[in-house]
Amino acid sequence: MHSFPPLLLLLFWGVVSHGFPATLETQEQDVDLVQKYLEKYYNLKNDGRQVEKQRNSGPVVEKLKQMQEFFGLKVTGKPDAETLKVMKQPRCGVPDVAQFVLTEGNPRWEQTHLTYRIENYTPDLPRAAVDQAIEKAFQLWSNVTPLTFTKVSEGQADIMISFVRGDHRDNSPFDGPGGNLAHAFQPGPGIGGDAHFDEDERWTNNFREYNLYRVAAHELGHSLGLAHSTDIGALMYPSYTFSGDVQLAQDDIDGIQAIYGGSQNPVQPTGPQTPKVCDSKLTFDAITTIRGEVMFFKDRFYMRTNPFYQEVELNFISVFWPQLPKGLQAAYEFADRDEVRFFKGNKYWAVQGQNVLPGYPKDIYSSFGFPRTVKHIDAALSEENTGKTYFFVANKCWRYDEYKRSMDPGYPKMIAHDFPGIGNKVDAVFMKDGFFYFFHGTRQYKFDPKTKRILTLQKANSWFNCRKN
Template sequence: MSSRLILLALWSFCMVTCCLAQNSTVETEEEAMAYLNKYGYLDMTGGMPNTEERRRALEYFQRFANITMTGVLDDETLVMMNTPRCGMVDMNSPADMMRKKRYALGSRWSKTELTYKIINRTPDLPADEVDRIITESIEKWADVSRLTFTLVTSGDADILISFAAGSHGDDGPFDGPGGVLAHAYYPSSNAIGGDAHFDEDEDYTDASSRGINMEWVAVHEFGHSLGLGHSQIEGAVMYPYYTGYVPNFQLNSDDIAGIQAHYGENVGEPEDTPPTPVDKCMTSITMATRTLDGSTYLGNATHLYRRLTDGSIPDGYPKVIGVEFPGLPTALDAALFYPPNGKTYFFKGSQYWRFRNQRMDRGFPRPLSDWRGLPNDISSAFIWSRNGQIYFTKGDEYYRYYPGYGVLSYYPQPLSQWDGLPSDGVDAAFQWTNARTYFFKGSEYYRFNDRAVTVDQGYPINTATAWLGCDSDQLVVGPTSSPTTSPAAGDAVVLAPSMVAVLFSTIAAVFYSFQ
């Protein structure tokens, strides 16, 4: 017997206050199949599954639980099935097993300011301790996201919290001590959406290895109340199995990535974060990109402007990054609009996000290792109209990337090869609608003539003045003019990439689905 199996067996045997009631113990194959059906690994609406269906469901469960995938109901599998856990399903369908072992997303709230109400309290702990634990547990999610929570004592609330035993008015009756510890419901328009129910038959404790640690269960269930599914990462609080009391308990990076994918990163402003620009002026640009709807976005670490196709900036800008693009964190490294598939990609550290206009695609963020050969913490990304290829910069170097293949073997190359650009690196870059490439550095920008392969004469120009309309009675002055320089010729000329480049990019988008 493996050391893991021994530990799990001892855990199940020795947890006096958590030992399972007889009616929730899984011992027979029929009980195991009912368990797999309950948690989404098996569909028994048509009766008892055949041998192949049972084997496959057991493998799904074993993979999710991070135990040996045997496809048979062995001792290790029985131990896991008899481990106290959350009552929410692990899988909506067997197809979920195709995703990587990470957080899962359900529905989300359409707002970030939420209320919660404690309907009743467990007698296991003093009432003020219960209130403190619940508040601290829900605030853990607020600390790492744009969510805010307000405790209300009267009227309705978004999240209702209650303790009950056995049948308690929903379709998920509790099963006595052990087994299912609690369950919660994803956000929805239904009256029960977001609510969290705790099994009163458990012995809830605080800061003790005895009984069931209420903080862990509460943080887990509130994750469901906010739209997170179960994670296969054992160290994550959204792992479905109770792992016991952990002193100084904190969210796992997987939990944080999940909640930020739904609601964005906490936008509290540390000392080194640029303040919110309130006068239609942003002194420096660290991110520049376009989207399928024709919008142009220019932003810093926390906020961004949206520039429409007619050159105007709509009212209400600048906006926090996560407000315009729900699920994006702040302090992004770079962004890239890829016309062949109409997607916009955002990069930060070792992850990237993919959007269609302002809506994030399912399954993101993903690891940057998907982009073969690309380093973490890139500085900028753009498509060069001269050849239609994708380029990235990092510091004083640049990389050339082919979809479906990766970074070419003889890269990176010195950025100094781009005539007229700062040789020590740029902060942002993108190809604009005139097929020129614009590079941003500090408070200035450079317009690169992709045909002549050099920076156009008269550049750099002040970014805030030319792109954002600062120090002007008109909100926007086009990037072709500035109070400090006359318009440079050629902005109205659309320089098309070569037919070979267009063909290659199109083929890559179709056959490689481009990340």
């Protein structure tokens, strides 16, 4: 039986008794999780002291606040549902907040030509697949720096790579399947720079379970001197995402180049940037309602609002729908079938909940009757209770009857004909509470389809509870 600080138990009682029912066994498991998580990743001391019985102060509360701030969660100091959700995600074993002695001095390799050695191989993959994954992971970093990496087959290398399990005598034992997947040490002599992968995981070269290339690319960032990033789009974010492209975000590039300088290429490589929800210049690729919520799409990310939370959820599209591409161009919900349809180029995908329906993607020509001159859809919405879906393409709109499964006669029409004042281009659109919300650039128009009048003009990100826009 574990003995936990009274404050932690009190915090859980407060959370569980206010809308998060759980069994006593589940509560104890969550208490165990929070205690160990804060000890491992946020330097919470476990010296057997009785933590003060206070709701709003004390070591546990402060460490929870620190963790919540790092991950962009609502800072409550309580282990609420969103906090527990993050704690249960697979992640890197390197602390987010380390001991002072481990971060002092910004360690780096003095030489730019480094060696690495794979000491042993996981049986989950062919040796050649492991070699390729590690080589590609190093290449991500060499592409943006003066660093080079050479594989050696014997002797001591700068970076030693191994697959181990449990307690492997580095004072950072692995925890079995899930949870802590791998860890690496900052540059230095001895164990410095080495990367360890938990052999209790199932390593793959696809995007099911734990992709070795994706995990290795992150860990080697630590081997080169990078700490964790608070940017959810960065490769150095502590929690792992296993779908989509493996690439360095601009945040990763800025970090590694601050240590080693830029690439020797005449044109410096750049990476994608993570959207900032309260950036007054924020624009969207697509927007749709989904079962009462509104989801906004930008590049490889979604932003989600929820009537029960003030915070905006920002994450990868692939977290919900691994099969969908990044850079979606249009989306709409057809509530009668509980379907959301996503468009990119001349293809579209239909989803229910988190499942892409069988047989997709399909083309927009055979499904909706578009002529071949239409190469992509700019925006779309399905009008509530009528079965009429509007598609916006350049300066025209098309109207599709969901029940007849055909385009309405007389279309396409100029956007200005059906929606006066909106302009000649629509980036995104959705319907909520009987009103249409049109987006173009950083502007949002609230439109009444009954009177055909614009009611308000606001910033595109006005849905995100930003203080200043």
